[in-house]
Structure formats: C-alpha cells, structure tokens
Amino acid sequence: MTMVDPGNQTVAILGYGTAGVNAAIALRRAGFDGVIRVFSDTDILPYSPILTSYYAGGLKTYEECFPWSAEELAELSLEVVANSPVVELDPEAHVVRTAEGEFPYTKCVIATGATPVPVGFPPVEGDEAYKPIVLRTMENAERLKTAIEDPLCKRVLVSGASMVALKTLEACLYHGIECTLVGVNPHVLDMNALPEAAERFEKGLVEKGVTLRLGNRIASVKRIDDADGFQGRKLEVTFANGDVDTFDEISVSHGMKSNIEFVKEGSLEIDRALVVDDFMRTSNPDVYAAGDVAQGTELISGQKRIVGIWKNAALQGACAGRAIAAELAGEEPPADCALEGSIATNTIVVKGTLFISAGTMELSEGRWTEVRESDDMTVVYVFEDAGDGQRRLVGFNITCDHDDEGSVAFDTGAMLVMQIERGLRER
Numbered sequence: 001m002t003m004v005d006p007g008n009q010t011v012a013i014l015g016y017g018t019a020g021v022n023a024a025i026a027l028r029r030a031g032f033d034g035v036i037r038v039f040s041d042t043d044i045l046p047y048s049p050i051l052t053s054y055y056a057g058g059l060k061t062y063e064e065c066f067p068w069s070a071e072e073l074a075e076l077s078l079e080v081v082a083n084s085p086v087v088e089l090d091p092e093a094h095v096v097r098t099a100e101g102e103f104p105y106t107k108c109v110i111a112t113g114a115t116p117v118p119v120g121f122p123p124v125e126g127d128e129a130y131k132p133i134v135l136r137t138m139e140n141a142e143r144l145k146t147a148i149e150d151p152l153c154k155r156v157l158v159s160g161a162s163m164v165a166l167k168t169l170e171a172c173l174y175h176g177i178e179c180t181l182v183g184v185n186p187h188v189l190d191m192n193a194l195p196e197a198a199e200r201f202e203k204g205l206v207e208k209g210v211t212l213r214l215g216n217r218i219a220s221v222k223r224i225d226d227a228d229g230f231q232g233r234k235l236e237v238t239f240a241n242g243d244v245d246t247f248d249e250i251s252v253s254h255g256m257k258s259n260i261e262f263v264k265e266g267s268l269e270i271d272r273a274l275v276v277d278d279f280m281r282t283s284n285p286d287v288y289a290a291g292d293v294a295q296g297t298e299l300i301s302g303q304k305r306i307v308g309i310w311k312n313a314a315l316q317g318a319c320a321g322r323a324i325a326a327e328l329a330g331e332e333p334p335a336d337c338a339l340e341g342s343i344a345t346n347t348i349v350v351k352g353t354l355f356i357s358a359g360t361m362e363l364s365e366g367r368w369t370e371v372r373e374s375d376d377m378t379v380v381y382v383f384e385d386a387g388d389g390q391r392r393l394v395g396f397n398i399t400c401d402h403d404d405e406g407s408v409a410f411d412t413g414a415m416l417v418m419q420i421e422r423g424l425r426e427r
Helices: 018-030 049-054 070-074 138-149 161-173 193-205 312-327 408-426
Strands: 009-013 035-039 079-081 086-090 095-098 102-103 106-111 114-116 153-158 178-183 210-214 218-225 234-238 244-247 249-252 257-258 287-289 294-297 345-350 354-358 367-373 377-387 389-401
Touching: 009 018, 009 114, 009 294, 018 035, 018 106, 018 312, 035 095, 049 161, 095 257, 106 312, 138 161, 138 193, 138 249, 153 161, 153 244, 161 345, 193 210, 193 345, 193 354, 193 367, 193 377, 234 249, 287 312, 354 408, 377 408, 389 408
Parallel strands: 009 035, 009 106, 035 079, 106 287, 153 178, 153 249, 178 210
Antiparallel strands: 086 095, 095 102, 114 257, 218 234, 234 244, 345 354, 354 389, 367 377, 377 389
16 A cells, blocks of 8 residues: 655544544545545444444434445545554654554544443353444444344343443334343433433333343353253343343443554553543644544533533534644634533433433532423423522433424423523633
C-alpha cells in the first residue's frame, strides 16, 4: 500500500462510526481538501449501534441500520483502510500502525467506540467455549437474530438492567421468546432511572410477560444436553439466591469499555477514557478524540465524563473536524466550534412502555426529587438549591405506559430538557 508523505496534510480517523463520519463531514465542509484516511475494523459501511436491536427483533431491515449510503460517503473522498484494526497509535512519531504497515498523519481523531464487557459472567461448566450474547455491532446483532429465530430457542436470560439489556430483551419479546431479566441492582435502568420511574417501567415489563430477578446475579452456569426431555443444549443457571432455572441462550449487558488499548502507553492522558478539552483535543495537540473514547465535560457536574450517546458522539466528531480544519489552515479553532459540555439524555421504548431521562440522577446535598403521577405517566424531577430561595432543575425521568409520537410525554421531555439547559446558562 502506498504511504503518504508525512509532510502532506493527512488526517487519520480511527473508527468508522458516527463520531468518525461526522469528523470527516465537518473537515470537508470547513474546506479541508487533504487526505482523510479512515481505519475500520470491518469492511461494511458505518452503522448505528442503537438500531442493531431493531434489526435483531425484526423491526428494521439490515439496510436500515446504515445512516449513510455508499454514494453519500463517496462524496467525502475518504481513503478507507478496511478490515484493519489499529495496533498502535504513536503520537510522538505521528504514526498509526496496523497489520498492513505504518501510516503517518498530521492530525488524528480517535473515534473507535466501545466494546461490551461481560464482566462477572462465569465459565460455563461443560462448555467453557460458550460466550454469552452481547449487543453492540452488526455482527452481535446477527448472532442475536439467529439465536432468537431458532425454533428451539424458547427461553432467554438477559443479564444486566441497562438500556442495552432492555433493547436486547425487547428484540426477544418481538420473537415471542419467554424472557427473564436478572440484575444486581434493585431496579432496571441502572444509573439512568430513579426508583419511582423505574418501578413504573418494571410494571410494564411484567405486564409483557417478563420475569424479573432484580437484586440478584448469575452465580454459575452449566451446560446440559438432551436431559429431562430437553431437545439439544440447554444452559442451567444457578442464581446468587440459590434459585435454579434453565434457558436456551444468555445475553449479557454488563457495561462497555472504551476501545483505546492501542494508544501507546504514557502518550496521552487517560482516566476512564481519553481526557479532552472543549475542542476535543487530547493532551497531545495533534490527537483528538470523540464518542465513547472521549471523556469530555459533563455540564451539570462540571467533571470530565464519558457521555456515551449517539447525538453526543456526532457533536464531538463534528467539533473535532472543524477544529482540525481550522488548525491545518493556520487559524485558531472558531469559538462557536467549541463543545462546552454535554448533558446525558436517553430515550428507550420496550414494546410501548416509554422512558425518557436527561441530566443528573445524583442526589447529593442540596438536591431533592419531586414526583408527579397521572393515570399513564410518572415524572420524577431532580432539583438543586440555586440560592436566594430559588431552585434549579438538573434532571428528570419520565415513564409512560404508551409510546405515542407527539404525545404529552415527549412534549414534556422536550420542555424539561430546555429548562435544564436554560438553568445551566443562568448558573
């Protein structure tokens, strides 16, 4: 493969997801006409991880998971190095290393996303090669889809109570699978939901036939074959409380880790991910980061945190692209390019039960909640003392028993997000 002269202006984008694509779009729109080399660990077009569960559940086609067409991406004139995971990034040498060789760069954007981590899942007795189903990539979605479309698959255990776990569960429900959800926390939606909102969501799950084993965990798993009238392989699960049950498949959603293992040790500031400034620059001025690998400012706390949502990845990628284009043109990045921080926002629907959240759920000193309930909706507000007898909205949960576009629930969510943003500007 022909290498580019290090003296030429070359932007390396590591990762071909929404953060990487939006960085490339911003670079071109800002007038950068140099080489943009994108490194991808697959040979398919960029897809949306948030749509993979809909594909597995049969609600979207394979093609509908890809936000950009081949023609749209071709207009960006990208040099895509496919099926080429990055082995090492050497910021000092300005080099990206893969199995195919060394690629010099002028500026670099790390946008390699995250990988599911099945922490705590025990080896399966009698089948130590068994890996639980996880959900992130299209390959993961294919495995889930194949599993739950198998006529022999009747019962699935979903371990974890995050949004990813719940979307996995929903995909199973759409295939008529009997589902059990186990989680170590007392409620679903982990760090996103306060108890009152979570309880209403749990009620919706139970009404859909889901068995909840909350405040529990998988202690051990054993493979059994053609035993007690079972046909084929079954997975016998012993839970921490001593209960035993049998399933056809197990899905695990125990968290994500940022894909930054290729960063040369000591070359960049890393906390839980790559620490970035308001222009997405890392501790090395020629290396930027966006998406699940970036630890930027979270507006409410003011701390550096990963806000791993699609919209934030897109905004961070675009910010990095604009800033790089300005610097390569010999200018300072424009002030309106800076991303001063992010607010965590999430929306999830499981077969009609809707949950919306934004802001913080951390109830520190000077913060409190207020709950308002109606026949079909629970709203939990998180307020903090703003001084002078005033209060400021810093977070909320909405759980609604139905999912109707343009409904009161969605309108309320949009209004409350604006209220949080207004309060932050006035703080």
